[in-house]
Amino acid sequence: MKTVIIRNSTLQFTVGKIVCVGRNYAEHAKELGNEIPEKPVLFLKPSSAIIYSGAKIIYPAFSKDMHHEIELVLLIGKTVKNASITEAEDAITGYGVGLDMTLRDIQNDLKKKGHPWTIAKCFDNSAVVSDFVLKSDYKLSLDEEISLSVNGLVRQKEKLNRMLFHPAEIVEYISSLMTLEEGDLVFTGTPAGVGKVQVGDRLAGEIQNIGKLETAVN
Numbered sequence: 087m088k089t090v091i092i093r094n095s096t097l098q099f100t101v102g103k104i105v106c107v108g109r110n111y112a113e114h115a116k117e118l119g120n121e122i123p124e125k126p127v128l129f130l131k132p133s134s135a136i137i138y139s140g141a142k143i144i145y146p147a148f149s150k151d152m153h154h155e156i157e158l159v160l161l162i163g164k165t166v167k168n169a170s171i172t173e174a175e176d177a178i179t180g181y182g183v184g185l186d187m188t189l190r191d192i193q194n195d196l197k198k199k200g201h202p203w204t205i206a207k208c209f210d211n212s213a214v215v216s217d218f219v220l221k222s223d224y225k226l227s228l229d230e231e232i233s234l235s236v237n238g239l240v241r242q243k244e245k246l247n248r249m250l251f252h253p254a255e256i257v258e259y260i261s262s263l264m265t266l267e268e269g270d271l272v273f274t275g276t277p278a279g280v281g282k283v284q285v286g287d288r289l290a291g292e293i294q295n296i297g298k299l300e301t302a303v304n
């Protein structure tokens with residue numbers, strides 16, 4: 087089982103499911119040739135996909151086009167179903183930084199066939215996470231900047247307030263479709279600037295006041 091580590095706390099959460107939002111920044115939807123969605127686009131990752139900041143991503147043998155997607159990650163702290171917007175906000179207990187590693191060649195092929203994105207999104211090491219900050223220790227304003235650099239060069243940089251669907255709206259929507267439970271994670275989508283990584287690349291992600299993560303591709 088994978089756990090989430092909380093900064094400045096002995097609290098630990100066992101990760102349940104990981105719900106991910108696609109196309110949550112307009113410029114990113116456009117860069118991949120997608121329409122801007124009317125509702126959040128959702129997919130899942132297994133908890134077995136998690137690695138922690140400092141560990142390396144193993145390039146899967148079945149892809150030649152692995153992309154980085156830096157994202158704000160929500161930690162769910164209580165069970166919610168059919169939540170109101172207030173209950174949804176209340177169910178978010180912490181924030182972290184995550185990388186939704188994506189096999190773009192596989193995903194494009196799956197999209198063409200109308201198949202689920204599973205094998206493009208669920209491989210081992212495909213969810214890199216930082217430690218988390220509790221909401222009780224930091225109030226998110228959405229003015230925070232999210233960024234990712236590869237080998238020291240900035241590839242993605244945006245304000246969180248450019249998200250099409252904000253954290254509580256995402257949780258409200260997910261909870262109308264499935265129960266969210268303590269320890270579930272929600273990846274909230276990536277800003278524009280996604281791109282290919284190569285073996286040997288060093289990736290550094292950050293969200294102002296939330297945290298940092300580092301990894302390398304092996």
Ligand code: MG
Nearest residue numbers: 155186275276
């Ligand atoms: Mg993503």
